[in-house]
Amino acid sequence: xxxxxxxxxxxxxxxxxxxxxxxxxxxxxxxxxxxxxxxxxxxxxxxxxxxxxxxxxxxxxxxxxxxxxxxxxxxxxxxxxxxxxxxxxxxxxxxxxxxxxxxxxxxxxxxxxxxxxxxxxxxxxxxxxxxxxxxxxxxxxxxxxxxxxxxxxxxxxxxxxxxxxxxxxxxxxxxxxxxxxxxxxxxxxxxxxxxxxxxxxxxxxxxxxxxxxxxxxxxxxxxxxxxxxxxxxxxxxxxxxxxxxxxxxxxxxxxxxxxxxxxxxxxxxxxxxxxxxxxxxxxxxxxxxxxxxxxxxxxxxxxxxxxxxxxxxxxxxxxxxxxxxxxxxxxxxxxxxxxxxxxxxxxxxxxxxxxxxxxxxxxxxxxxxxxxxxxxxxxxxxxxxxxxxxxxxxxxxxxxxxxxxxxxxxxxxxxxxxxxxxxxxxxxxxxx
Amino acid sequence: xxxxxxxxxxxxxxxxxxxxxxxxxxxxxxxxxxxxxxxxxxxxxxxxxxxxxxxxxxxxxxxxxxxxxxxxxxxxxxxxxxxxxxxxxxxxxxxxxxxxxxxxxxxxxxxxxxxxxxxxxxxxxxxxxxxxxxxxxxxxxxxxxxxxxxxxxxxxxxxxxxxxxxxxxxxxxxxxxxxxxxxxxxxxxxxxxxxxxxxxxxxxxxxxxxxxxxxxxxxxxxxxxxxxxxxxxxxxxxxxxxxxxxxxxxxxxxxxxxxxxxxxxxxxxxxxxxxxxxxxxxxxxxxxxxxxxxxxxxxxxxxxxxxxxxxxxxxxxxxxxxxxxxxxxxxxxxxxxxxxxxxxxxxxxxxxxxxxxxxxxxxxxxxxxxxxxxxxxxxxxxxxxxxxxxxxxxxxxxxxxxxxxxxxxxxxxxxxxxxxxxxxxxxxxxxx
Numbered sequence: 001x002x003x004x005x006x007x008x009x010x011x012x013x014x015x016x017x018x019x020x021x022x023x024x025x026x027x028x029x030x031x032x033x034x035x036x037x038x039x040x041x042x043x044x045x046x047x048x049x050x051x052x053x054x055x056x057x058x059x060x061x062x063x064x065x066x067x068x069x070x071x072x073x074x075x076x077x078x079x080x081x082x083x084x085x086x087x088x089x090x091x092x093x094x095x096x097x098x099x100x101x102x103x104x105x106x107x108x109x110x111x112x113x114x115x116x117x118x119x120x121x122x123x124x125x126x127x128x129x130x131x132x133x134x135x136x137x138x139x140x141x142x143x144x145x146x147x148x149x150x151x152x153x154x155x156x157x158x159x160x161x162x163x164x165x166x167x168x169x170x171x172x173x174x175x176x177x178x179x180x181x182x183x184x185x186x187x188x189x190x191x192x193x194x195x196x197x198x199x200x201x202x203x204x205x206x207x208x209x210x211x212x213x214x215x216x217x218x219x220x221x222x223x224x225x226x227x228x229x230x231x232x233x234x235x236x237x238x239x240x241x242x243x244x245x246x247x248x249x250x251x252x253x254x255x256x257x258x259x260x261x262x263x264x265x266x267x268x269x270x271x272x273x274x275x276x277x278x279x280x281x282x283x284x285x286x287x288x289x290x291x292x293x294x295x296x297x298x299x300x301x302x303x304x305x306x307x308x309x310x311x312x313x314x315x316x317x318x319x320x321x322x323x324x325x326x327x328x329x330x331x332x333x334x335x336x337x338x339x340x341x342x343x344x345x346x347x348x349x350x351x352x353x354x355x356x357x358x359x360x361x362x363x364x365x366x367x368x369x370x371x372x373x374x375x376x377x378x379x380x381x382x383x384x385x386x387x388x389x390x391x392x393x394x395x396x397x398x399x400x401x402x403x404x405x406x407x408x409x410x411x412x413x414x415x416x417x418x419x420x421x422x423x424x425x426x427x428x429x430x431x432x
Numbered sequence: 433x434x435x436x437x438x439x440x441x442x443x444x445x446x447x448x449x450x451x452x453x454x455x456x457x458x459x460x461x462x463x464x465x466x467x468x469x470x471x472x473x474x475x476x477x478x479x480x481x482x483x484x485x486x487x488x489x490x491x492x493x494x495x496x497x498x499x500x501x502x503x504x505x506x507x508x509x510x511x512x513x514x515x516x517x518x519x520x521x522x523x524x525x526x527x528x529x530x531x532x533x534x535x536x537x538x539x540x541x542x543x544x545x546x547x548x549x550x551x552x553x554x555x556x557x558x559x560x561x562x563x564x565x566x567x568x569x570x571x572x573x574x575x576x577x578x579x580x581x582x583x584x585x586x587x588x589x590x591x592x593x594x595x596x597x598x599x600x601x602x603x604x605x606x607x608x609x610x611x612x613x614x615x616x617x618x619x620x621x622x623x624x625x626x627x628x629x630x631x632x633x634x635x636x637x638x639x640x641x642x643x644x645x646x647x648x649x650x651x652x653x654x655x656x657x658x659x660x661x662x663x664x665x666x667x668x669x670x671x672x673x674x675x676x677x678x679x680x681x682x683x684x685x686x687x688x689x690x691x692x693x694x695x696x697x698x699x700x701x702x703x704x705x706x707x708x709x710x711x712x713x714x715x716x717x718x719x720x721x722x723x724x725x726x727x728x729x730x731x732x733x734x735x736x737x738x739x740x741x742x743x744x745x746x747x748x749x750x751x752x753x754x755x756x757x758x759x760x761x762x763x764x765x766x767x768x769x770x771x772x773x774x775x776x777x778x779x780x781x782x783x784x785x786x787x788x789x790x791x792x793x794x795x796x797x798x799x800x801x802x803x804x805x806x807x808x809x810x811x812x813x814x815x816x817x818x819x820x821x822x823x824x825x826x827x828x829x830x831x832x833x834x835x836x837x838x839x840x841x842x843x844x845x846x847x848x849x850x851x852x853x854x855x856x857x858x859x860x861x862x863x864x
Contacts, residue, residue: 017622019641027766053761143608152645153604154586171603172560172585176575190449208670209451211663213584213645231643234666238640241673242755248677249751250744257756257766261776268748269781275744276785279737286733293725293732300725300732301718305711307736308848311743312682312707312841316700319681323674324689329485334459334689344693349701353708409744416740 009039022051025060026258037063044068046076054087055256061092070099077150078107079124079232085112086121111226119203120196122236123217123226126150130183132158132166137179152229154213158183163223165216167191193218196225200236205328207233244326247404248319250275271409278413282307285417289424292432298365299427302374307419309353310381314411317342317389322404325397339390346386350379373430377423384418385411441472454483457492458690469495476500478508486519487688493524502531509582510539511556511664517544518553543658551635552628554668555649555658558582562615564590564598569611584661586645590615595655597648599623625650628657632668637760639665676758679836680751682707703841710845714739717849721856724864730797731859734806739851741785742813746843749774749821754836757829771822778818782811805862809855816850817843 013021025033025048037044037060044064049072052060061069073081073096081100085093085108097105107125114120128149130139139156143149155168167187177186193216194203206212207230215233217226243253250271255264286293286303293300321338324330330338354375362371388411393403445453457465457480469476469492476496481504484492493501505513505528513532517525517540529537539557546552560581562571571588575581587600599619609618625648626635638644639662647665649658675685682703687696718725718735725732753770756762762770786807794803820843825835 017642019643023760026761027763029769140607143604144610146608149604149608152602154645170584171607172575172581175572175603175607176578176581178576208666210449211451213586213663230662230666231645234640234662234669237666238669238673238759241670241677242759245673245677245680245755246751249680249747251748251751255752257752257762257770257773259773261773261780264773264777265780265784268745268777269784271748272741272744272781272785273788275741276737276789279740282736282740283733286736287730290729290733294729297722297726298719300735301715301722303732304714304718304736304739304848304852305708308711308714308844309704309707311844312704313700315681315840316683316703319678319683320687320689323677327670328455329458330689331459337461338689341689341691341693341696345696345700348693348697349704352697352701353704356705357708408747412740412743416736420736 009036013040018045018047019051021048022053026053026056030059033059034063044072046072046074046080049073050076050080050084053256053258055254055258057084057087058089058092061088066095069095073099074101077124077126078104078111079122079226081108082111082121086116114196117200118196119194119198119200119217119228120225122200122203122232123196123228124150125226126153127157127216127224127227128153128155129157129159129163129165129224132160132184134158134183135179136174136177136181136183136186139174139183140179152231153227154229155188156183157216157224157227158187159224165193165218165224168214168216170213194228195220201240203228204233204236204240208237240326243402244322244404247402248322248408250408274409278409279416281413282416282420285420286424289420289428292424292428295432296427298370299424302361302370303420303423305357306374306377306381306423307416309378310385310415310419311412313346313349313382313385314389314415315408317346317386318393318407318411321390321393322407325393325403330394335394339387339394342386342390343383346383347379349386350382353382354378369430370427373423373426376426377419380422381415381419385415388414441468445472450477450479451483453480454485458485458488462491465491466495476504478504478506478512481505482508482512482516485688485690487686487690489516489519490521490524493520498527501527505531506533509556509558510536510543511554511658513540514543514553518548546628549632550628551626551630551632551649551660552657554632554635554664555628555660556582557658558585559589559648559656559659560585560587561589561591561595561597561656564592564616566590566615567611568606568609568613568615568618571606571615572611584663585659586661587620588615589648589656589659590619591656597625597650597656600646600648602645626660627652633672635660636665636668636672640669672758675834676754676836679834680754680840682840706841710841711848713845714848714852717852718856721860724856724860727864728859730802731856734793734802735852735855737789738806738809738813738855739848741810742817742847742851743844744817745778745781745814746817746821746847747840749778749818750825750839750843753822753825754839757825757835762826767826771819771826774818774822775815778815779811781818782814785814786810801862802859805855805858808858809851812854813847813851817847820846 085096100108111121155170156174157165158167160166168191169183169186170188173186190210196217196219214227214229216224217228219225246253246255252267255267321330357378358371358375361374362368392410393407396403396407517528543552587602589597590599592598600623601615601618602620605618622642628649628651646659646661648656649660651657678685678687684699687699753762789810790803790807793806794800824842825839828835828839
């Protein structure tokens with residue numbers, strides 16, 4: 001299709017939603033992408049740009065003629081422009097900033113002044129406000145006359161004379177109330193505000209916890225500076241999820257299927273090297289028992305069983321704990337109970353697995369001493385795994401670090417080292 | 433606090449949001465929970481019930497006096513009642529169904545007739561519709577007179593005479609247009625509908641992809657049967673993520689920090705037993721090389737390094753692939769390119785790690801043959817890990833299974849077996 005036929009491309013892409021066009025651009029190869037952009041660049045609008053995933057956005061922006069870019073960003077809302085700018089280099093940022101109208105440029109520059117991943121970056125400046133004493137009728141008349149309303153808004157925010165938000169009324173309530181009703185009488189109980197400097201993860205949590213649709217953002221003085229809508233919060237929630245999942249697996253959280261091999265290799269190498277170091281710890285533990293292994297080589301074949309089952313148990317316990325910390329289901333209040341719970345589960349599964357492995361080991365090798373060693377090592381390591389899986393992320397959280405980061409490596413190192421040590425140590429004592 | 437002082441409890445809980453009360457009930461122990469419910473049950477309303485997490489909801493419902501329960505469910509919207517019923521046993525379901533008004537009961541029963549995890553279960557029946565020929569003025573007059581509007585609604589859905597939705601208008605557009613404007617002229621481009629039988633995961637994807645706020649649900653004949661709002665979609669997205677994360681870690685997707693030890697142990701045991709089986713595969717591979725290990729016991733200490741680094745690399749590749757499949761960034765269209773990308777990254781990291789490990793091994797053991805074996809085995813296993821991490825989930829996806837399920841176990845078994853085999857095999861050939 002991308003063989004130069006501009007009309008065919010037009011016909012094909014015309015009916016698609018911006019998000020689908022962005023997906024298409026992401027999924028084709030870099031060569032095809034450049035060809036497609038050359039053919040079709042006049043149709044790229046701001047919406048498509050803001051849908052394109054961060055890792056290829058820079059490439060697309062560079063490929064676009066300047067006038068197309070300028071045209072494209074003009075119809076975006078300020079929060080989308082900010083989102084776009086964040087991932088670009090300085091010279092490209094300047095081109096886009098110049099293209100904006102004065103008022104919008106000031107708004108975008110103010111937003112960029114807030115720290116990254118803060119509510120201030122996430123909010124849109126376009127808000128619909130009404131003085132707190134207005135009636136429904138006055139509000140409707142005002143809205144009918146207003147010539148620049150945001151694309152999407154769900155509430156009218158009531159402000160006092162100093163622009164402090166005091167409540168909000170849903171459009172549904174406004175529409176269904178008589179013209180004489182006072183706005184102040186139909187506000188929602190769910191009203192709450194966030195600070196522009198609050199982390200976006202906290203904002204997403206508040207939306208999810210209290211089922212908000214939109215939320216006013218205030219500065220330190222409590223004055224209204226913008227509003228965050230649920231679609232942005234949903235986006236943050238989605239990104240937080242991605243981050244947790246990729247970090248738990250030891251991948252940089254910028255990882256994407258669109259990256260090239262070299263980039264991918266670079267993202268993953270750091271944790272692999274760390275693992276090389278931690279695996280050497282296991283090797284050192286094992287090397288202490290070379291005499292034992294030399295005396296009974298079968299131990300070398302059996303030792304990974306205890307270690308790897310511990311690794312799985314640790315990962316299970318860890319995933320539940322990291323998730324619970326993220327959703328704030330695991331807090332100071334119930335940490336002690338969760339730790340006891342893990343200990344109990346570790347003991348129970350340790351006993352169960354020890355029974356299976358112990359009996360199987362005894363039967364296969366015809367030596368119940370070996371079965372006993374396998375079983376005892378399994379119990380020890382399951383307990384270590386269960387406790388490690390919850391204590392490591394809790395500790396990292398307490399230290400102000402993301403519990404998803406590195407926890408996986410720490411926990412599996414722990415279970416490997418303990419697995420080998422318990423098994424070979426017990427074997428040395430009992431079998432030799 | 434829960435020492436019997438009912439007034440103190442009242443004072444404490446009164447100002448809290450339903451979601452926070454639900455969290456509190458989740459985080460205290462079962463004994464305290466029963467005590468609190470006894471003291472405070474008269475204040476439990478439907479909103480709190482629907483906020484409480486599934487795993488303790490049954491317990492709470494059982495603890496409530498019947499008349500409180502009846503009162504509580506009456507003010508819920510039908511989608512929340514359905515959500516509540518899904519997790520309860522038959523006798524409890526019947527009590528709640530009887531408590532509902534006739535019209536609501538029919539609506540709830542119809543929703544329960546849709547398959548679990550379908551759009552039909554997720555939607556609310558309360559919809560705000562207008563004939564397609566209405567004006568803004570007629571709509572506002574209708575809304576002002578309507579006596580039972582949903583708590584939250586964001587669009588007025590336009591329907592044809594046969595109740596087929598033909599478009600929708602945002603409340604913002606309705607409010608800002610003149611009374612004479614025709615609804616049909618101010619509808620949104622983003623309009624799309626979902627089938628009541630569509631899986632809820634697809635619905636969440638559509639909301640996220642197209643930034644929807646609400647979406648009409650139709651039956652097979654295309655008639656409007658309900659509407660899904662973004663807060664429900666956000667919930668589904670959150671649950672889907674939880675499922676992916678827990679399944680990847682080999683934990684049942686019902687796992688929660690509120691479960692007891694026995695329940696936790698039961699959820700985790702199946703994959704641990706599976707791992708016992710797969711780890712035995714590794715043990716069998718190693719036991720084929722007992723003669724090699726007996727000849728050079730240091731090999732026993734070194735062999736876990738290659739295997740565990742492969743495990744990490746496989747987990748990295750797997751997490752990126754599972755996430756990309758979930759967000760539909762990895763499709764048929766780019767699968768081949770992603771596989772090549774993984775192969776490239778595996779070779780690059782394999783070379784890098786081989787260099788480090790090979791040099792370190794040669795220096796520490798004073799034998800470059802050993803370094804060569806370590807390096808070569810590392811390269812082989814990194815390639816197997818990178819490819820396995822993407823091919824296993826792609827294959828499971830093709831077979832219609834959830835790629836997060838079991839992939840982790842398959843991939844680490846693969847890297848363990850290959851890691852031991854490559855290392856010990858090469859050692860046998862080169863060192864002996």
